[in-house]
Amino acid sequence: MPKTTQPQAHTVTTLHSRCIEEGDCWIWQGACDGHGKPQVRHLGKVTYVSRLIRELTDGRRIPTGMVVACKCGTPLCVAPGHTVVTNHQGRADLAKARGAYQGVARQMKMANTKRAQSHISEQVVQAIRNACSSRVAAREFGVSVSHCKAIRRGTARVGTNVFAGLML
Ligand SMILES: [Zn+2]
Structure with a gap:
């Protein structure tokens, strides 16, 4: 007889319990993919934590082609207040803006x-x-x-x- 187990279904609470809070950030303590992105098994499927938390918080699926981008730039942060649903371009713009500000700070220092x-x-x-x-x-x-x-x-x-x- 094959053993059947109910696949684990996560909630915001169970996901949050796997994080430590640093300021407003939720720093994921669980597994990650090869690029260091937080991952978790949910209903038998491996999914990205920030995406899953976003869907659970919003109460709806993220449309195909849309991605979840992190606004705070903290690696491993999955806080729903720090993510935004956007497209690939929007995520690239966010990353670019962060990079540009870091670049400006560096340039200012050198220029001074x-x-x-x-x-x-x-x-x-x-x-x-x-x-x-x-x-x-x-x-x-x-x-x-x-x-x-x-x-x-x-x-x-x-x-x-x-x-x-x-x-x-
Ligand atoms: Zn954060």
Whole structure:
């Protein structure tokens, strides 16, 4: 006689009991897939925890083609308040926005260090940017042509214009 067992059905409570809370985050303590995404067996099928919690919380299935993205960026966080149902593009945008902000913080730090070492004032930097050519600016302000070119390209003194990239 084959043994029949009822497949385990999870609820938000049973899933939450497998997490530890860190701030508002629910940090999953159970199994993960090969990419470190929390997984659990639910009704005999292996499914993603953040997706399952979202469905249990919302009381409806997530439509095909939609994905659950994490807003807080904490690995292993499955808190329903930290996930959002979106499409692949939306998830990519979220990840990109997080990356961009981290990038800005890094750039600001570097720019501030460079600015402290620089002898050129902020007004001169603006004037060099507004000059009709690097050669003209170099002669007028007594800086090297290559440095003027770097400022005008934005590779030097990016701190003054660091948010421009985010406006795209
Ligand atoms: Zn979280």
